[in-house]
Amino acid sequence: MTRSVREDQASVDSEEQQELSSPTGGELEREAGGAEEEEDRLHRLEEEDDEDEEDEDEEEEEEDGENKPKRRGPKKKKMTKARMQRFKIRRMKANARERNRMHGLNDALESLRKVVPCYSKTQKLSKIETLRLAKNYIWALSEILRSGKAPDLMSFVQALCKGLSQPTTNLVAGCLQLNPRTFLPEQTPDLPAHLPPVSAAAYPGHFSYQSPGLTAGLPSPPYGTMEPSHIFHQVKGQPYGPLEPFFDGVLVSDGPAFDPPLSPPLSINGNFSSSFKHEGVTAADYDKSFSFSVHYGGGGAGGHPAMYGGGGSNPRCGELQVDGMMGFDGHSHHERLMNAQLNAIFHDS
DNA sequence: TAGGCCATCTGGTCCT
DNA sequence: AGGACCAGATGGCCTA
Numbered sequence: 029m030t031r032s033v034r035e036d037q038a039s040v041d042s043e044e045q046q047e048l049s050s051p052t053g054g055e056l057e058r059e060a061g062g063a064e065e066e067e068d069r070l071h072r073l074e075e076e077d078d079e080d081e082e083d084e085d086e087e088e089e090e091e092d093g094e095n096k097p098k099r100r101g102p103k104k105k106k107m108t109k110a111r112m113q114r115f116k117i118r119r120m121k122a123n124a125r126e127r128n129r130m131h132g133l134n135d136a137l138e139s140l141r142k143v144v145p146c147y148s149k150t151q152k153l154s155k156i157e158t159l160r161l162a163k164n165y166i167w168a169l170s171e172i173l174r175s176g177k178a179p180d181l182m183s184f185v186q187a188l189c190k191g192l193s194q195p196t197t198n199l200v201a202g203c204l205q206l207n208p209r210t211f212l213p214e215q216t217p218d219l220p221a222h223l224p225p226v227s228a229a230a231y232p233g234h235f236s237y238q239s240p241g242l243t244a245g246l247p248s249p250p251y252g253t254m255e256p257s258h259i260f261h262q263v264k265g266q267p268y269g270p271l272e273p274f275f276d277g278v279l280v281s282d283g284p285a286f287d288p289p290l291s292p293p294l295s296i297n298g299n300f301s302s303s304f305k306h307e308g309v310t311a312a313d314y315d316k317s318f319s320f321s322v323h324y325g326g327g328g329a330g331g332h333p334a335m336y337g338g339g340g341s342n343p344r345c346g347e348l349q350v351d352g353m354m355g356f357d358g359h360s361h362h363e364r365l366m367n368a369q370l371n372a373i374f375h376d377s
Numbered sequence: 378t379a380g381g382c383c384a385t386c387t388g389g390t391c392c393t
Numbered sequence: 394a395g396g397a398c399c400a401g402a403t404g405g406c407c408t409a
Contacts (some may be wrong), residue, residue: 118395123386127398128383152383 145188146203157196164188 129294137155141147144161153161169186172178179187189197 119387123390123395126387126398127385129397134384156382 139216146200148199151199153196153199160191161188161196161200164190164192 137158140162141153143159144153144158144165146153146161164187168179168184171187181204185201188204189200192200
């Protein structure tokens with residue numbers, strides 16, 4: 029399921045609520061603003077605690093010293109007030125660490141969201157969907173590297189959407205300006221009658237994908253074969269749209285070299301404009317300009333000459349751009365700049 | 378209202 | 394001993 033920004037506020041509310049219910053723990057939550065204050069406070073508590081502890085220990089010894097024979101082995105310490113206090117402090121610290129750890133994890137996940145296709149600030153992918161999409165993306169890209177040739181769009185999208193929920197599939201399809209219906213399995217009842225099932229074998233360019241996740245019990249989303257004429261009919265006057273160059277070969281660019289992004293080594297991004305519209309995705313979400321780029325992280329001459337067919341003629345064949353592919357609103361300024369430059373080159377050539 | 382997703386707390390385990 | 398990591402529990406928010 030995709031999630032909205034509102035949930036961020038929800039989590040803030042949640043934290044505030046926790047703060048009310050557990051006042052000591054709540055103070056630890058203000059790491060950004062009052063981390064030092066919080067540390068001081070913890071120190072003070074610890075010092076007080078130590079003083080208390082000494083008193084309590086003395087009391088305990090006095091109790092043990094009377095009549096009863098001394099027990100061997102580790103003393104089972106009773107939960108005195110001081111110990112309880114110390115236990116609480118330890119828990120508070122552990123909780124704070126755990127929160128930080130989870131925040132770090134979430135930050136990493138957010139970074140991941142930004143580098144997988146279909147990033148949107150307003151329509152965030154869930155954690156699990158982000159991981160699945162990333163896994164598929166990595167698989168698809170490595171398949172490109174392995175086979176040495178670019179897949180067709182349908183196969184690429186199909187691979188990306190394996191294991192994803194229907195809403196996420198829709199979202200990804202939206203990013204790729206595809207009709208999500210074309211992902212439905214052949215036997216899906218609500219498949220439009222005008223959409224005949226098409227065997228994957230009919231598209232020799234497809235690469236097959238055996239998702240380990242699918243065999244590991246992950247829920248299978250509706251996916252299947254795709255019919256190109258329906259997939260691309262949105263693109264006016266171009267049966268395969270401006271994507272064709274991407275899948276048939278490479279575009280030669282004599283433009284300036286670009287610094288590839290640090291991560292991922294190979295990224296695909298771009299923007300759309302179209303009348304395409306479906307749940308959660310409106311035309312307004314797309315950029316007005318059609319652009320699409322694939323830049324190979326090897327940078328400069330690092331690209332594989334054979335990888336995209338005709339690309340071998342280009343000394344900088346690692347850079348490749350075609351019109352029209354995914355992208356929401358969230359790509360970095362750096363990548364936007366690159367897109368702009370790539371588009372300029374493409375349209376000049 | 379049920380289900381999905383999330384943040385947080387908590388106790389256990391392992392490692393340094 | 395203390396920190397990192399993990400998984401279960403809990404409760405809140407949102408959406409279908």
